[in-house]
Amino acid sequence: EAQVTQNPRYLITVTGKKLTVTCSQNMNHEYMSWYRQDPGLGLRQIYYSMNVEVTDKGDVPEGYKVSRKEKRNFPLILESPSPNQTSLYFCASTTVGTGKNSPLHFGNGTRLTVT
Amino acid sequence: GNSVTQMEGPVTLSEEAFLTINCTYTATGYPSLFWYVQYPGEGLQLLLKATKADDKGSNKGFEATYRKETTSFHLEKGSVQVSDSAVYFCALSGGYQKVTFGTGTKLQVIP
Numbered sequence: 535e536a537q538v539t540q541n542p543r544y545l546i547t548v549t550g551k552k553l554t555v556t557c558s559q560n561m562n563h564e565y566m567s568w569y570r571q572d573p574g575l576g577l578r579q580i581y582y583s584m585n586v587e588v589t590d591k592g593d594v595p596e597g598y599k600v601s602r603k604e605k606r607n608f609p610l611i612l613e614s615p616s617p618n619q620t621s622l623y624f625c626a627s628t629t630v631g632t633g634k635n636s637p638l639h640f641g642n643g644t645r646l647t648v649t
Numbered sequence: 650g651n652s653v654t655q656m657e658g659p660v661t662l663s664e665e666a667f668l669t670i671n672c673t674y675t676a677t678g679y680p681s682l683f684w685y686v687q688y689p690g691e692g693l694q695l696l697l698k699a700t701k702a703d704d705k706g707s708n709k710g711f712e713a714t715y716r717k718e719t720t721s722f723h724l725e726k727g728s729v730q731v732s733d734s735a736v737y738f739c740a741l742s743g744g745y746q747k748v749t750f751g752t753g754t755k756l757q758v759i760p
Contacts, residue, residue, distance in 0.1 A: 538692070576752040577750040
């Protein structure tokens with residue numbers, strides 16, 4: 535089954551404790567991206583990657599890191615989480631072949647709480 | 650830059666009522682337009698899309714027409730069901746997979 539898999543689904547942590555949220559897709563998609571969803575703000579892009587070893591900042595990259603060492607994986611790293619990073623996070627992927635016509639495929643989300 | 654504006658929710662309807670969720674956009678060039686749906690506890694999934702002016706996207710009884718003259722992409726369904734209760738997001742893609750989302754509209758359908 536074609537899917538984007540995120541782990542964990544729920545995560546509670548304390549300020550300053552490094553964490554990683556994993557994302558993996560099995561559709562051989564070149565493009566992967568991370569979003570955060572907050573009430574009243576919709577989805578905002580954190581980072582994206584057009585292919586292996588190619589990453590770029592989205593609209594709200596501060597406090598986050600990513601890496602793309604393999605095509606299927608795109609982990610999100612919070613090196614020193616703060617309470618304002620409490621949010622619902624989504625990983626998404628798509629092919630670049632059809633350009634702007636390609637819909638995004640989303641994971642089921644990771645709800646992060648930083649105390 | 651690009652932007653998407655959709656109507657505030659929540660929208661509460663009785664089963665079998667007619668649904669309209671308004672969406673307007675601002676973009677340079679010729680974006681593609683999408684509606685995504687998010688069911689409780691799940692990620693977003695594509696509901697329908699339209700890639701050029703006057704295209705109509707449709708799926709599961711939902712429809713939306715790409716209106717370039719009014720920069721709109723309103724979502725409609727003739728008869729909603731309880732199972733349609735979800736959050737609906739309008740989005741546009743201007744290329745290079747740069748997708749801009751609206752803030753989402755929560756729909757609640759009551760029996």
